[in-house]
Amino acid sequence: MPAETVRPTRLELLRTRRRIVVAKKGLNLLKLKRSALIVEFFAASREAMKLRGDLKARVERGYESIRMAEMLEGPTRLENISMLLPDIAPVAVTTKNVMGVRTPQVDRGGYSPVSTADLLDLPISVQESVRRFQRIYGIVLDIAEKENSLRRLLKEIEKTKRRASAIENVLVPRLEGVVRYIKFRFDEMERDSFSMLKTVKRKIEQEAESAAAA
Secondary structure (H helix, E strand, O other): HHHOOOOHHHHHHHHHHHHHHHHHHHHHHHHHHHHHHHHHHHHHHHHHHHHHHHHHHHHHHHHHHOOOOOOOHHHHHHHHHHOOOOOOOOOEEEEEEEEOOEEEEOOOHHOOOOHHHHHHOOHHHHHHHHHHHHHHHHHHHHHHHHHHHHHHHHHHHHHHHHHHHHHHHHHHHHHHHHHHHHHHHHHHHHHHHHHHHHHHHHHHHHHHHHHHHO
């Protein structure tokens, strides 16, 4: 609302000043939230980077174990064994609240697609390969969880930044402009009233002088 359309009353002045106070409090809260989100973002980013580094090393060791199993059991037997392994269980995903942002959380119960009982009848070399890739599977889920959280946190950081910028650079200056406008109109009305009083006083004095002369 342009300042010129505001009624220059004391009630409006008080109301606008209260809105400025509330807006500045909201701005401070948004800045605190953004700072907390940034801290959370970088913490999750560091964890994701660590997991990626760990994943690369584990994948290399996993493929080494497969090559070893292939050497010991032969490619045909290894392929037949792989056909007997159960399918990976569906992953359960819940959400957690991080500074008002709903981020995904993978159910850690889904990290064992092959049970210990399933492994007992397998050759030792194959058991080792399966266990290594189970750990890889868990790390991949962790990375997916972290990267999805990073995207959501970054989106919320940008959203919070835009809202804070709108309050700081648009709303507060506009309200402060309204306050200045109302005070300016008060000064104008005070000057007009003073000028009118002087005029009335001068007329009264002139009428008094005319009456005395008569």
